[in-house]
Amino acid sequence: MQELSEYRFSTIVSSDEGYVYAGTFGQGILRMSLNGSWQVCSEGLPADVTIYRLQRMGTEIYAATEKGLFMLHNNKWQSAGLEIPCYHIVDSCNTFAMTRCGLMYSDEGEWMPFAYPNRSCYDFLMTPQFLFIALSSGIAYYDMLTGSWDEFAFQHAVTSIAVFRKSLIGVLADGSMVIGNKKGGFITVAFEGMFIYKLATYKGNVFACSNNGLFKIVMLQDRLILQSLGIHCAVTDLVFAETHMLIATLNQGILKNLLEVE
Template sequence: MKGNEPLKEELLFHQSSVKVLKDRTIVTAPAGRGIWKAAQGGEWASMAIGLPTQTHVNRLQLSGETLFACTNQGMFKLERESWRPMEMPMTCYQYRDVGHSAFAATSHGLWFLTEKGWKSAAFSYSPVYDFLYTPHYLFLAMEWGIAMYDRLTCAWQEYTLGTRITGLGVFGGRLFGVTEHGEWMLGNKKGGFDKIKFPGIFIFNTVMCDRSVYVCADRGLYRMDILRGQPSLLSVNLGGPVTDLHIRDGSLYLATLSEGVQTIDMR
């Protein structure tokens, strides 16, 4: 790699991300190549106004109809075709609005947005790559495993899993984490987690939608199911590596590593 090489943490999500706006405009962030947009069936055009040079996008995120970019240079919000910085002075991996609050997972822990700016919420000494916020618990994806905050007892519990967790989700009422090695850590309802590895498949990302969990992997797109009591992958679209998925109006929009954005009409 020539020039200024990004920090290791900034390369964690070296993959594509995709979101589809209300007017069917597709927005994608190919690995290391900024942000691009295309109207339905139209040509691609750069969408980098307002972004600093050498910006690497870790994730695109929609909140309502507002688009955000989590990058190695902080958080950005799309306003009138231009990206506005949200005064986040560190690498951001995930962003979500939760009720009347906004949270960001960053290279220096979990932060929340106040009227006076960003404030540290937890683990300021450690990266947080993803989070789940539920009525009773807060789960964080950490370098070493998963941290859980019980909002009723105001206590933290740490699950050391020996691997970096890059994403979190819920399947069949059980918490799971996606590992840096493309595996799953699935809650076993016994106070711990079991490693789930699907032979020959590397998992990049998971997307939850309408009680289904979709799995973006190096061999295509899958949907999680239970067969004979065990988690299984059901093929939705076999092919090259799929790194992200957005579902809108009955269509699946797949971000891939080598074949751009693909669309599957499920209606």
């Protein structure tokens, strides 16, 4: 196996058994055992496939890839019934998949279109009143009280969304961010020299993974600020433990941040 720093990591997740899985851009999936050693765990995956997102759902681990959706079973990956590019999967009342053909849901193992079948769907967020999806054309939302869809259009695809201080925030495909202005619209926020890849949430905090490192999103005098967490390399994803984070990077392997996570 290559050195960890030779892998271009794209995503990371932990299992309920304590294993850690890390996906890559075209180099398969690695697994960290309980003793901290890493092994290749790519059996059953197409060769050179890009792993967009690893996701734990209950006791199962899923891999959303450019060649479809896969599920880990007995240390081997098998198709989960979707053979189109899949970017993310979540379990929220139903099992939803974000794909090149819109938002889909699983009906007794069969995947069915749910919304926006002619657009790529990248992320999903459910609140008590709304369902938000990140699309190639903007952010769409479903109002559960009225049963209707509406949409905010942007010039770039929205690839990641989260809620920060009761406002919806998103990452655009050009590396900038949008944040709800609480007046029915959004403002765009860009940071010079920084390309934000995705957002991650933990215990009410929101973190930004970027080409310049890992940052915690904070608000200072009504301005959105990125607070550095001391990781100064390209960060693509992170997974949280009780006292630390494991951080997936593009060229520095998997890092462990021992700072207290609150």
